[in-house]
Amino acid sequence: xxTLGLNAYHGDSSACIFKNGDLIAAIEEERLRRxxxxxxxxxxxIKFCLNECGINIEQVDHITISRDPKANFLTKIGYGLKKxxxxxxxxxxxxxLKKVNSVKDELADLFGIEVKKIKAKVHNIEHHRAHMASxxxxxDFDESAILSIDGFGDFSSTMIGIGRGTKIxxxxxxxxxxxxxxxxxxxxxxxxxxxxxxxxxVMGLSPYGKPTLVDKVRDVLIFKDNGLFEINEKYFKHPxxxxxxxxxxxxxxxxxxxxxxxxxxxxxxRVKGEExxxxxxxxxxxxxRVTEELIFHILNSLQERTGLKxxxxxxxxxxxxxxxxxxxxxxxxxxxxxxxxxxxxxxxIGSALWLYNHELGYDRIEPMSxxxxxxxxxxxxxEEYLISIGVKYKKFTDDELNDKVVSCLLNxxxxxxxxxxxxxxxxxxxxxxxxxxxxxxxxxxxxxxxxKRREPFRPFAPSILEEYVDEHFEKVDxxxxxEKVFQIREEKRSILKAVTHVDGSGRLQTVSKSxxxxxxxxIKSFYERTGVxxxxxxxxxxxxxxxxxxxxxxxxxxxxxxxxxxMGNIVVER
Numbered sequence: 001x002x003t004l005g006l007n008a009y010h011g012d013s014s015a016c017i018f019k020n021g022d023l024i025a026a027i028e029e030e031r032l033r034r035x036x037x038x039x040x041x042x043x044x045x046i047k048f049c050l051n052e053c054g055i056n057i058e059q060v061d062h063i064t065i066s067r068d069p070k071a072n073f074l075t076k077i078g079y080g081l082k083k084x085x086x087x088x089x090x091x092x093x094x095x096x097l098k099k100v101n102s103v104k105d106e107l108a109d110l111f112g113i114e115v116k117k118i119k120a121k122v123h124n125i126e127h128h129r130a131h132m133a134s135x136x137x138x139x140d141f142d143e144s145a146i147l148s149i150d151g152f153g154d155f156s157s158t159m160i161g162i163g164r165g166t167k168i169x170x171x172x173x174x175x176x177x178x179x180x181x182x183x184x185x186x187x188x189x190x191x192x193x194x195x196x197x198x199x200x201x202v203m204g205l206s207p208y209g210k211p212t213l214v215d216k217v218r219d220v221l222i223f224k225d226n227g228l229f230e231i232n233e234k235y236f237k238h239p240x241x242x243x244x245x246x247x248x249x250x251x252x253x254x255x256x257x258x259x260x261x262x263x264x265x266x267x268x269x270r271v272k273g274e275e276x277x278x279x280x281x282x283x284x285x286x287x288x289r290v291t292e293e294l295i296f297h298i299l300n301s302l303q304e305r306t307g308l309k310x311x312x313x314x315x316x317x318x319x320x321x322x323x324x325x326x327x328x329x330x331x332x333x334x335x336x337x338x339x340x341x342x343x344x345x346x347x348x349i350g351s352a353l354w355l356y357n358h359e360l361g362y363d364r365i366e367p368m369s370x371x372x373x374x375x376x377x378x379x380x381x382x383e384e385y386l387i388s389i390g391v392k393y394k395k396f397t398d399d400e401l402n403d404k405v406v407s408c409l410l411n412x413x414x415x416x417x418x419x420x421x422x423x424x425x426x427x428x429x430x431x432x433x434x435x436x437x438x439x440x441x442x443x444x445x446x447x448x449x450x451x452k453r454r455e456p457f458r459p460f461a462p463s464i465l466e467e468y469v470d471e472h473f474e475k476v477d478x479x480x481x482x483e484k485v486f487q488i489r490e491e492k493r494s495i496l497k498a499v500t501h502v503d504g505s506g507r508l509q510t511v512s513k514s515x516x517x518x519x520x521x522x523i524k525s526f527y528e529r530t531g532v533x534x535x536x537x538x539x540x541x542x543x544x545x546x547x548x549x550x551x552x553x554x555x556x557x558x559x560x561x562x563x564x565x566x567m568g569n570i571v572v573e574r
Contacts, residue, residue, distance in 0.1 A: 001020050003017065003061065004049065004064070004120070005017070005349055005350075005353075006063065007065075007066050007344055009040060009247070010153075011252040012037050012038075013029040013038055014344075014424075015029075016348045016352060016424075025052035026348065027048050027422070028042075028424070028545075031375070034552075039247035041106050061121070062120055062352075064125055064130075065123070066127055066130035067127055067153070068127070071124075072154055126153075128148040128158075128159035131346070132148045134341070134350030134353065135312035135338065137365065138337075139339075139367060139368075140337075142164070143165075143308060145160070145310065145312070146312045147160055147311065147314075147318075148160075150181045150315035151181030155176045156173045156176065157178060158173060162308065166361055171302075172226070180291060181317050183291070184287065184291055186258040187283065187284075190270070191276075191284060192271060193272075194272060196251075202287060203322055204457055207502045207503035209281030210282050211285045211288075212285075217283075217289075227301020229297070235265075236258060236262070237257055237259050238257050243255070266283065288320075292322070295317070296327070296330045299311060299331045300332060304332070309332075309335060310337070311336050312336075312337045313342065314338065314342045314346060316342075318338055319343055324484045325475070325486045340368065340371035340481040341371070341425035342483070346425065353365070369512075370429075371425050371427075372422070372423060372424075372431055374421050374424055377567070377568070382568055391554065391572055393570050396569050398521065398569065401571070402521060402522050405525075408563055409526065413563035413564060414434060416556065417430065417431075417522075417540070417566050418550065418568070419567075422548055427481060427483075428539035428540055429463075429516070430463060431519070432540040434447070435463075435535045436535070438498045438499040438536040439496060440498050441498075443460075452543075459507065460536050460537070461482055461499065461538065462488075462496060462508060462509070462536065463537040465520065465533040466512050467533075468527075472492050473486045478510055480509065480510055480515065482507055482509040488500050544556075553565055554567075554572065557572065
């Protein structure tokens, strides 16, 4: 049985394919189209998934899509009539919903066949149910509380529930216009970060400030006694006007969601390029603090309501790794699972799992212990490409390769590391990474100015051999997906200069020999020569989606000041 899961007509479009309960492939459309957060119909991702399975669309049995136009439909209409939402906003949403209902037509056009040849049954899975399934059914918990929390999907922003075995029970939800995702986006825009998906910049900026504006920021959110929340609608445009959104050319765009009242209270929005003042940094710190308070408010209430000790979290807000690192400390939960793609791309997997487990009742899949479901290339593929463009290279054995790369790193080198299947999700986890020596004072400057070309306040992540976490971090946890931030032990901060953020923290990635063998072996080689079981890891890209092919990896190397690119066992140097 083949199930094709889709996130379509939404930011971070993606596709995945299951053969029975086995996830064969998953990829985000942005990796193939080369447009960040690509929105629309994930046609190239669908082709990739089918090709990985060696089947055509006519052999697919089920198609799931993580949108359900019927979900909360009457609530949507009633809200629009009550609030007098603009006709343009209503029209845009109806057109989007019409597209969601025409998946078979899109597929028939894509593959040049008649619609009747597509035998698959199409299943529309409500957005937050897909998020919940992407976390719970991929975890190793037989029973768990679940939280889905993001901007909006199918007219709601937050959903809580319980997972037991192959079933998920929804307990409650937060409906439009209330959303902590939109709350965070509003302040992201106010701080001058206007691109879709820029919220992580506020998280990175926040340690440079002090939460001196917490009381003012708290007025924007209303914490409710039932463990949920509302927004103070005065601060936002969308409750009355709707959200100005479009996906022209696949580029997701969201207009300003903050109101003029928010500017009255917090000052005029910063224009891109303007100096980031201490006020901006303090505002970022205050927004992050209040967001964390709300997450803990929801989770503590959910734990008290369910009595459960396991928690699964998904949704865009679940990408807030700073908050994630504090959850077990600030709540009464003992165990936490966040999937590698907690954002909207992960709902392609979630929608397929909701069907497979919850609706069809099949046994759970193996817990998701890695995220390597994307493109892969053999050494022969890589050599053929390099020969075709006349680039000189050398091929090494595994041991020779590790020695070569470590020597480069110790000589202040920066290395592009391109291995095996690409990661599914927003994090580079050692298959499509740029790596450097984490002990160097100048590593951040080199990476930010000469390669990544990004804001200097943004941190870089430490990848650490899992058995050495306790020696270097104040919290011991298994963090394979780089989804949590923890404090680095004080005595190690002066050593790990390049991966210690201004507040002493690091966005941790634990590396296991069983799931990430080649990256583990490289870090171990670095450890054997330095006594440091850590590498600096950042995504292999330069203001673009993470590289997907040898062509893109070499192009990124060629146009930057990277010292070496390693693809498989093949090395190209300056």
